[in-house]
Amino acid sequence: MKHLFPIKKVREIVFPQPPVIADRGFEVDGSNVRMNLNESPFPPSPKAIHAAVATLGSFNSYPDHGCSSLAAAVSRQTGIPTNRISFGNGSGELLVALAMLSIEPGDEAVVPTPTFPTCPKGVQIAAGKLVSVPLRSDGVNDVPAMLGAITAKTRLFYLCTPNNPTGGTLGQADILRAIEEVPENCLLVIDEAYHEFSAHGGGPDVLALLSSRVGPWAVTRSFSKAYCLAGLRVGYAISSGTEIQLGLMQLRPNFNVNRVALAAATEAYADKAHLEATLDKTIGERNRLGDGLLALGFEVFPSQANFLAAGLPTATQVSAQDIVEKLKQGGILIQAMPWPNQRGSLRITVSSRENNDRFLSELREILA
Ligand SMILES: *Cc1c(COP(=O)(O)O)cnc(C)c1O
Numbered sequence: 234m235k236h237l238f239p240i241k242k243v244r245e246i247v248f249p250q251p252p253v254i255a256d257r258g259f260e261v262d263g264s265n266v267r268m269n270l271n272e273s274p275f276p277p278s279p280k281a282i283h284a285a286v287a288t289l290g291s292f293n294s295y296p297d298h299g300c301s302s303l304a305a306a307v308s309r310q311t312g313i314p315t316n317r318i319s320f321g322n323g324s325g326e327l328l329v330a331l332a333m334l335s336i337e338p339g340d341e342a343v344v345p346t347p348t349f350p351t352c353p354k355g356v357q358i359a360a361g362k363l364v365s366v367p368l369r370s371d372g373v374n375d376v377p378a379m380l381g382a383i384t385a386k387t388r389l390f391y392l393c394t395p396n397n398p399t400g401g402t403l404g405q406a407d408i409l410r411a412i413e414e415v416p417e418n419c420l421l422v423i424d425e426a427y428h429e430f431s432a433h434g435g436g437p438d439v440l441a442l443l444s445s446r447v448g449p450w451a452v453t454r455s456f457s458k459a460y461c462l463a464g465l466r467v468g469y470a471i472s473s474g475t476e477i478q479l480g481l482m483q484l485r486p487n488f489n490v491n492r493v494a495l496a497a498a499t500e501a502y503a504d505k506a507h508l509e510a511t512l513d514k515t516i517g518e519r520n521r522l523g524d525g526l527l528a529l530g531f532e533v534f535p536s537q538a539n540f541l542a543a544g545l546p547t548a549t550q551v552s553a554q555d556i557v558e559k560l561k562q563g564g565i566l567i568q569a570m571p572w573p574n575q576r577g578s579l580r581i582t583v584s585s586r587e588n589n590d591r592f593l594s595e596l597r598e599i600l601a
Pocket of ligand 1: 324
């Protein structure tokens with residue numbers, strides 16, 4: 234009998250279409266200003282580049298799939314033993330795997346909406362049921378409402394802080410409530426892709442708070458944002474116990490973090506001065522960009538990340554999607570999102586001073 238592939242469970246996965254990335258050759262296509270992917274506009278640490286180049290003669294050999302040098306560095310800085318630290322080809326890979334290791338068909342996952350779609354995608358791959366809880370009006374995960382959505386079938390509870398695409402960061406009290414009240418048969422996943430930015434801004438120390446959790450948990454972090462290594466694909470998960478780390482290892486297709494990425498990430502992680510400089514520049518520009526948007530009448534949501542969510546000026550007739558299309562004609566890429574209301578809002582990655590100014594002036598013309 235004829236059978237349709239992909240199978241139903243896969244066909245039915247709901248996942249937003251990712252933006253087209255059509256680079257010229259292998260270089261980034263410089264004809265567009267990319268303020269749509271939350272990449273860093275700034276180059277990575279020169280030490281990371283140097284380390285990456287130094288590996289180029291060793292492509293014929295598989296990488297160290299234990300990522301031991303990087304694991305040791307993360308362990309030294311966090312105080313977490315290496316057997317609770319896992320690496321992925323970007324933290325997205327780990328978010329899918331965390332859903333797969335916790336969800337049986339029919340189990341439920343409580344997730345905020347809108348949020349980063351990759352953990353929810355993992356829930357769908359695992360044939361779980363997504364229970365989506367709207368964000369607070371300030372763009373932060375609504376922890377009390379999410380706790381209220383837990384049932385006997387809930388096995389995964391996903392928080393994203395700062396939340397992508399809105400930028401809102403959870404306060405300490407909400408994180409502690411989740412740590413205490415998410416049941417012990419439920420994996421608490423906290424996505425901290427923008428951890429370095431929120432820590433720089435004095436945000437809560439999620440990892441320290443988690444030491445009081447009795448049930449299972451995992452925190453995911455990324456080298457794609459503050460470390461400026463998006464094109465290399467490295468992320469890590471810190472988890473409550475070795476059984477989670479072993480589960481992630483079992484689900485891993487094969488060697489997942491490549492030799493070049495591992496070398497660059499290890500050096501980038503060690504280069505604290507470069508990280509601080511990147512954070513200072515990005516946050517300085519975020520403030521300027523936010524002021525520029527406010528001056529144009531936008532509502533700027535609080536953000537502790539490298540992007541801003543901006544609600545449209547009340548006087549404007551153009552929709553968020555119209556603005557995105559018009560900016561695209563001028564070579565500037567940003568994203569529209571269907572939040573917090575019908576009119577939608579914009580998600581704008583903080584870029585260099587020059588790009589931010591160009592964006593603001595094009596935007597001013599579109600609104601005029
Ligand atoms: C960018 C991002 C990630 C994933 O990044 P990787 O490049 O896969 O490490 C995960 N979560 C959030 C919230 C993000 O914004």
